[in-house]
Amino acid sequence: MLDKKEALSLYQKLVLVRLAEETIREEYFKDEMKTPVHLGIGAEAISVGVCHCLPSGTKTFGTYRNHALYLAVTGDTDGFFAELYGRLSGPGKGKAGSMHLCAPEHGLMATSAVVGTTIPLAVGAALANAYRKTSDVVTVFFGDGAVEEGAFWESLNFASLKRLPVLFVCEDNGLAIHAHARERRGFRSIPDAVRAFECHLGAGDGSDIVDVVQSTRAMLGQMSQEPKPGFLHFTYFRFLEHVGPREDFDAGYREKPSPQELERLDPVRRLERELLRRGVAPSALETIRAEASAKVRRGAEEAQKAPFAPPAELTTDVWT
């Protein structure tokens, strides 16, 4: 079990991500945030939990659904909003937008809007670690849809063959846009399909950050004992539409879960209940939320006052 202090610190990180995304949901309709947003409401525990277990500076890679990852790694709400508002002060000078957030100085090397494309990059980064004789674990997050891309299998094979220190984290919401797993998978289950490869295999409930942290720690332990890649499979529930700030239970392709079910699937509420159960005072949680909220609000406000990149930036950074 995690001790209370650690659980509180996780709560702090979770809440920061949640409030940042809730702010996007509110602000988005003002049409100033001109970037597609793939919100991770429901998925926060995976990035936050896994990154919590990684030494700081660890190299990570992700997808377009990267807000939780970016904030888990950097805590930098100011840069985050600056990038979403397309400002020069964003980590990508506004050129990246939501789908390409990265922060190499914090280890977050790249995220990408083409499904599956950062998986081999993570393997390459792990190869670089092995080349330098370090066993630092590189971590890559990807959706369940990415498993259907050939690049996934090629990457898994190479990493397993070379026993590279790379942790594959599959964030499985059972959906690729609006397509259900059953419409896309010709195999029994993702863990089953991966089982024959020379890698450690683990799984957990991605809606439960305590489980995420424990599974990740166990996996990192196995990886350090027997150097092989790790594969962690986490299921979670996507609360919102694929891209954009709305719910879409009325679209017809899936049912809205019951309120109790939604409570269970919400990683923030779930950790909240756990903390209360363990005797944390509601006011302590309230304080955490208030602090996070202030930070988020400041980030969003400052971003909107910040300047855009000057025209010369259009053709800067193409080549060195």
Added chain:
Amino acid sequence: MLDKKEALSLYQKLVLVRLAEETIREEYFKDEMKTPVHLGIGAEAISVGVCHCLPSGTKTFGTYRNHALYLAVTGDTDGFFAELYGRLSGPGKGKAGSMHLCAPEHGLMATSAVVGTTIPLAVGAALANAYRKTSDVVTVFFGDGAVEEGAFWESLNFASLKRLPVLFVCEDNGLAIHAHARERRGFRSIPDAVRAFECHLGAGDGSDIVDVVQSTRAMLGQMSQEPKPGFLHFTYFRFLEHVGPREDFDAGYREKPSPQELERLDPVRRLERELLRRGVAPSALETIRAEASAKVRRGAEEAQKAPFAPPAELTTDVWT
């Protein structure tokens, strides 16, 4: 067990392929056959055995190591040599050469020199069969190296998902050019890696045509009982260098097996022994060989007298 008549007919086909390739080995140094040749000596039983079990006209696909396949499907030594000598009378008018032999009128739709590329085509052809509500089985042959390409996994997944009537035949010689399986595979075994997919799985000794035929029949039976793709894994020994007419045991990357071992690995010798054991007269085999030899010799000779394509053919067949 196969009856004697069937075994003899298999012997006839095997010998035709073997002699055709032995002829290439002799003729190649005259430098008139200006095409790379990926000889299948040692592998003949797989194409011959599998195709023997397929209704004639069945759609098949293959690789650049396609001589046995082409001859098993068409029996057409004349066209075969015409194509290898680059003549207009070849099935590809000499434009195709050894690596792209095809005979759509016999069901052999395409072979290709880029590893893995015909696998999805076969799945597409199976989709076409399903679309037309026929359950005809499309068959695709590929090397063990192809399993490392993403296209293989994508194809297997889609075929399994849609339960398409496609038979994947993996011709596993444990080599990709000079690279051994252990240098390329991060998974326990090919059958293990495929096991989680919704397809029937079978395996056999690719040096033994009796085993090939039996495994194939069993597989086709399963596929017709429960409509799903089939995956057949056959091991075999590549007698020659990757491309070209020579042996290359002196190259250092593999050992030469013992003479006894080579006897066991040679599908033609193996069937020969079996037939003799079953009381077939040596002269009967000799007659088969002599007929095949005459056919092959005629093909090779006629081809060299045949005309090349006229210049206008250079830009014919690009578009309809």
Added chain:
Amino acid sequence: MDVKSLMTFREALNLALVREMEEDPSVFVFGLDVADHKRIFGSTQNLVEKFGTERCFGTPLSEDAMTGVALGAAISGLRPVHVHIRADFLLLAMNQIGNMMSNLRYMSGGKLTIPLVLRAVIGRGWGQSAQHSKSLHGIFAHFPGLKVVVPTTPQDAYGLLRASIRDDNPVIFLEHRWLYDISGEVDENEAAALGQAAVRREGDAVTLVCTSWMNVEALKAAEILSRRGVEVEIVDVRTVTPLDEETIVSSVNRTRHCVVADYDWIFCGFGAELAAVIGQGCFGRLKRPVERLGFAPAPCPTTRPLENLFYPSAPTIIRAVEKLLGLAETDLRGESFYSYEQRFKGPF
């Protein structure tokens, strides 16, 4: 029977699919998102309802293999229409496109025919950015054996898509996202042929040779230039391969000035081919060198101010024409130009 009606580009695409599927049971439509409730921005709507899930279905995320599947179905006698929501994703399928689809007929000595359409949407706006904004028509056209179509009007969306589906060669059909909302009259009986450019507007001062969305920008530019007496001629290329050199060259030989406004990067793009063809076909007639417009030499940035600069537009065209003709710059301050936020914003 009256078969002319006003419809959007998206509706015209949809109508073409419906008509072809009605007339030929071997036509089917597949690809990611074709059968969900959004239906590729509406262009595949009603296909599932009308023709069933066997003739319109989604796939796993496997662009490489799915393209091979399309090819395998095509050589087996079906007529697949394989759809991609962004042209960028075709890069995942380049091996099948450039090593297989373009060769297979040739390698089979003409025995195989490949009646296949790859539809792909060219994304733009609201931060589509570097991975959701490519067009790449020149890249595809480089491979002999492929045809490449870049429709602009609803009539062409309809007519050229039907012609592409009926064509026995692989056709890559690239649809600009912004054109989806454009309305125009569509005559259902008007047949279209691949390989014919269209003169969208006649003029004597300069020829603007345009692809896809650039035609819309060019029309706007023409309207403004016309007010000061400069009449430009606009040639819509329509099909990159086969290319209608004659229409292009004869227009430039008349106007003796040419701006190529291609919807792609300039360097080694289709715009270079156009400039080369015109340089050859109009040699000695051109009064000034051909001026090439296209994307800025950078990946497409997300932030709107830079994105605005990334794309060539009506103002860029106007400035290029003025430069070619040695005219003073028109005051554009009062003009209103296309802004996609009037059509769509946020997620799409």
Added chain:
Amino acid sequence: MDVKSLMTFREALNLALVREMEEDPSVFVFGLDVADHKRIFGSTQNLVEKFGTERCFGTPLSEDAMTGVALGAAISGLRPVHVHIRADFLLLAMNQIGNMMSNLRYMSGGKLTIPLVLRAVIGRGWGQSAQHSKSLHGIFAHFPGLKVVVPTTPQDAYGLLRASIRDDNPVIFLEHRWLYDISGEVDENEAAALGQAAVRREGDAVTLVCTSWMNVEALKAAEILSRRGVEVEIVDVRTVTPLDEETIVSSVNRTRHCVVADYDWIFCGFGAELAAVIGQGCFGRLKRPVERLGFAPAPCPTTRPLENLFYPSAPTIIRAVEKLLGLAETDLRGESFYSYEQRFKGPF
């Protein structure tokens, strides 16, 4: 210390790799076949022996992911040289090349650098056919963010490969198979810079702008033409991106005639870019339109007689020059032209 020596193109490539690996421990070489006994036609020989299997190793057949692996290693501070035995196989990696490698620096606001070389061999001869003969330099050059190098001489194989490895940008380095056997003097101390064309031969009658193997054909053509008093100038492009427009344009402005002999298909190829650049930069100076030579508009056929016609060659260049200058055709019957069978045949 004398550092000039005669060596083949293959040896020059090998020497460049050895020197860079000696000087920089972050340089490593990987790809199919780099570590087997054939060693990519000898170009990676001794690397395993000198630097160990960690710095020179083979891979599974997974071009897409291996390219991503190279990219991941490069942004992590290593300098991978990723090798492909045929350029055609790069089509399997186009997604990583065109959607990732070319963008990642830009998308990171300049924080990532990508010191990465993709070496690929351009196959030809003995039935290499449609899937083992592509060059595609113009395709790669179309994407901003990539550099593209096409060396011809052993000196360039050496100097440009070293410069490419030292470059902090992704470089695609394309080596024609036939050049491997060409010998020339290599000065180990001569540094080369990307972005500079070379005048291989001076002349006043016509400028031949050539890539890769076409330089060899052009030199042969020049020799024959010279005997009848026609002195052609040969400009070896060397790097497609960055392109040295100045050297090309100033040569053509002098000779006032130009044949572009590109080693690729003509339509939408790099030859089109060259023709467009020259059409612009030499406007009014050109006495005749730029003549473009390249592959025939077809997949590459296997059979030798058609293969001979598929490729442009010294005779094609001679005929193009004669046409440009209005000269009668030289009698070529007594001439001997390059025939690869003198170098290699059969499997290779």
